[in-house]
Amino acid sequence: MTITVSTITPVYCGEKYLVELLDKVDDIRQEWASSSSPLHLVEAILVDDGSIDNSAKVLKALSKKYPWVTIVTMSRNFGQHSATVAGICHSSSDWVVTLDEDLQHQPQDIDILFQAQAEHQADVVYAAPIGAAHGNSWRDRSSHWVKKVLARMSATPQVRMFNSFRLIRGPIARAAASSSSSQTYLDVAISWFTNCAVIAPVELIDDRYIKDKQSGYSFIRLANHARKLMVSSSFDIASKVMLIGLIAIFFSAFLGIAAIVMKIVTPGSIQIVGWVSLISVISLLSGVIILLLCIILEYVGILVTNQLGKPTFFTIDRSNDGLLRDWYLMRDE
Amino acid sequence: MNLSVHELDLSTDRAVVVVGLGFIGACIEGHLRAYQRQGVDVKYFPVDWETAKALGDKILSLCDSNSYTTIDIIWSAGKGGFSSGNAQMKQEFDYFSEFLLTISQVRGTKLIINFLSSAGGLYEGSGYVRSIDQLTLCRPYAKWKHKQEKILQNSSIPSRIYRISTVYGPSNNDNRRGLINTLIRGAKTGETVTISANQNTLRDYVFNTDVARQILRSIIESVPYSVQLLASGRSVSIDMLKNIVARATLKDVRLSYNSNSENDRDITFNRSLVAFFAPPTSLEEGIPLSTKFFDLN
Numbered sequence: 142m143t144i145t146v147s148t149i150t151p152v153y154c155g156e157k158y159l160v161e162l163l164d165k166v167d168d169i170r171q172e173w174a175s176s177s178s179p180l181h182l183v184e185a186i187l188v189d190d191g192s193i194d195n196s197a198k199v200l201k202a203l204s205k206k207y208p209w210v211t212i213v214t215m216s217r218n219f220g221q222h223s224a225t226v227a228g229i230c231h232s233s234s235d236w237v238v239t240l241d242e243d244l245q246h247q248p249q250d251i252d253i254l255f256q257a258q259a260e261h262q263a264d265v266v267y268a269a270p271i272g273a274a275h276g277n278s279w280r281d282r283s284s285h286w287v288k289k290v291l292a293r294m295s296a297t298p299q300v301r302m303f304n305s306f307r308l309i310r311g312p313i314a315r316a317a318a319s320s321s322s323s324q325t326y327l328d329v330a331i332s333w334f335t336n337c338a339v340i341a342p343v344e345l346i347d348d349r350y351i352k353d354k355q356s357g358y359s360f361i362r363l364a365n366h367a368r369k370l371m372v373s374s375s376f377d378i379a380s381k382v383m384l385i386g387l388i389a390i391f392f393s394a395f396l397g398i399a400a401i402v403m404k405i406v407t408p409g410s411i412q413i414v415g416w417v418s419l420i421s422v423i424s425l426l427s428g429v430i431i432l433l434l435c436i437i438l439e440y441v442g443i444l445v446t447n448q449l450g451k452p453t454f455f456t457i458d459r460s461n462d463g464l465l466r467d468w469y470l471m472r473d474e
Numbered sequence: 475m476n477l478s479v480h481e482l483d484l485s486t487d488r489a490v491v492v493v494g495l496g497f498i499g500a501c502i503e504g505h506l507r508a509y510q511r512q513g514v515d516v517k518y519f520p521v522d523w524e525t526a527k528a529l530g531d532k533i534l535s536l537c538d539s540n541s542y543t544t545i546d547i548i549w550s551a552g553k554g555g556f557s558s559g560n561a562q563m564k565q566e567f568d569y570f571s572e573f574l575l576t577i578s579q580v581r582g583t584k585l586i587i588n589f590l591s592s593a594g595g596l597y598e599g600s601g602y603v604r605s606i607d608q609l610t611l612c613r614p615y616a617k618w619k620h621k622q623e624k625i626l627q628n629s630s631i632p633s634r635i636y637r638i639s640t641v642y643g644p645s646n647n648d649n650r651r652g653l654i655n656t657l658i659r660g661a662k663t664g665e666t667v668t669i670s671a672n673q674n675t676l677r678d679y680v681f682n683t684d685v686a687r688q689i690l691r692s693i694i695e696s697v698p699y700s701v702q703l704l705a706s707g708r709s710v711s712i713d714m715l716k717n718i719v720a721r722a723t724l725k726d727v728r729l730s731y732n733s734n735s736e737n738d739r740d741i742t743f744n745r746s747l748v749a750f751f752a753p754p755t756s757l758e759e760g761i762p763l764s765t766k767f768f769d770l771n
Binding site: 315455 | 601602672673674676708709710711713714717718740742744745746
């Protein structure tokens with residue numbers, strides 16, 4: 142019984158790294174084949190995302206050298222997530238591994254991801270960097286805080302795990318990728334299909350950023366990335382704010398009743414005529430407006446969620462997981 | 475069943491006969507018109523499934539009454555499907571055998587058979603197909619199709635065999651619509667489509683125009699006699715198809731699933747096995763084209 146694996150790599154300016162990357166992917170492919178592993182790396186899909194250097198030429202040469210390399214060429218630069226989505230939509234394996242072009246993610250660490258999967262029977266395994274991947278920069282810190290805040294605000298605690306070096310069960314990857322729209326954050330889409338995600342500590346060092354200060358991401362791009370993450374994650378703000386509206390309505394009712402009672406029982410106690418009524422009416426109208434806006438927001442939220450591609454249900458077959466677990470147990474013995 | 479005879483506008487006297495103008499045959503026949511000799515009409519003849527000798531004699535009479543140096547016969551005939559039993563498929567096999575026997579008597583004209591076989595049937599349940607010989611032959615349909623291939627290869631008539639994956643595309647044929655056209659129709663009419671498979675089952679879908687062009691190019695360029703796998707090299711799940719169709723039609727596709735473990739097995743082809751000269755049409759392009767055709771007809 143074979144468990145097939147595909148790797149997906151979006152390529153933008155990777156001409157310096159691609160040869161070494163594919164050589165290392167070939168190493169792990171050979172290692173699995175020679176160790177009688179049930180894992181079989183059947184394809185490496187490289188997505189040319191409108192590359193700005195000689196990556197296209199390098200990719201063509203690599204596809205001739207390695208018959209299991211497939212090149213998908215985008216019509217223009219769409220961005221890393223879109224390129225990853227395109228790559229996943231061209232995959233056909235039991236498991237999909239996404240990794241970056243610049244060797245920040247070492248192909249030999251794919252085995253670590255699989256070990257974590259075997260141990261926890263997870264559907265998704267995210268690499269968790271040991272230390273700061275970008276050299277303790279503002280980028281690492283801001284990424285950490287954005288994810289922390291979003292994990293709290295949204296119903297998706299998986300947000301904190303998100304990383305572009307990931308192992309995803311094939312059907313879930315393809316379902317998430319194919320249902321995503323251009324504004325959907327891929328990992329949020331994955332979380333719609335499974336909450337069975339774990340992390341695997343892996344050494345991740347972005348040499349390209351640390352040494353050359355080069356990155357495919359400018360500040361604006363990163364901000365746009367965070368915006369997409371926020372938009373895709375569902376926040377339960379409407380129902381919380383609706384509570385404020387209800388409180389305002391009850392407060393106005395309470396004020397109104399209190400004013401009437403005071404007028405009857407102690408008529409002289411109200412000094413400023415009309416003040417209580419005014420506050421009561423303002424409170425009532427504000428509460429009603431907030432309530433109506435929240436109801437509208439709920440409907441808009443449902444429409445946006447549907448547009449983003451959230452499914453009603455999804456079925457999966459995990460019956461082959463035992464095979465991988467048994468193999469790793471046997472290997473460790 | 476019908477057959478059409480096309481006289482090609484090429485340097486030598488050549489004709490192409492399409493036997494069976496069903497979903498794929500009709501598409502091939504449509505593309506052949508681009509190569510039709512000026513002033514010569516396409517001839518159509520009805521043939522039945524009772525007497526293969528009559529069909530064979532028809533071909534022989536074409537050879538005798540015209541000065542064709544070569545006649546390429548595109549065999550896209552077949553009544554059977556995946557659920558066909560042994561009896562029906564044997565009848566089809568016997569018909570084909572008798573036809574081959576009849577036309578083997580030809581003199582003077584070179585006959586070449588371009589046989590349309592089924593990759594979906596022959597490789598069903600293979601999972602990831604690494605080699606063109608990795609056949610499974612699970613069903614009677616597949617076994618008898620393979621027998622037809624074998625008898626053809628063992629005959630004296632040169633042949634090209636095209637193992638075609640699941641075909642989709644614009645079609646007026648309501649009888650054998652295929653999954654994708656059924657999904658498009660379901661989206662447009664609001665009907666719920668019942669799928670006898672798992673939503674994650676992977677299949678390779680190939681556009682009918684790509685198939686037609688490949689076969690015609692193989693004929694016109696006299697490609698060596700061989701077995702060609704005509705698949706896109708990119709498998710998709712039913713769930714993915716549903717999403718692509720929904721985007722193309724701007725409507726929801728309502729699906730219900732009738733679990734059938736026989737249909738749950740993936741079929742994925744290694745891209746290096748695919749024989750297309752030109753990159754196949756992507757689903758993102760082919761499905762909107764099919765949708766447009768549906769809207770116009």
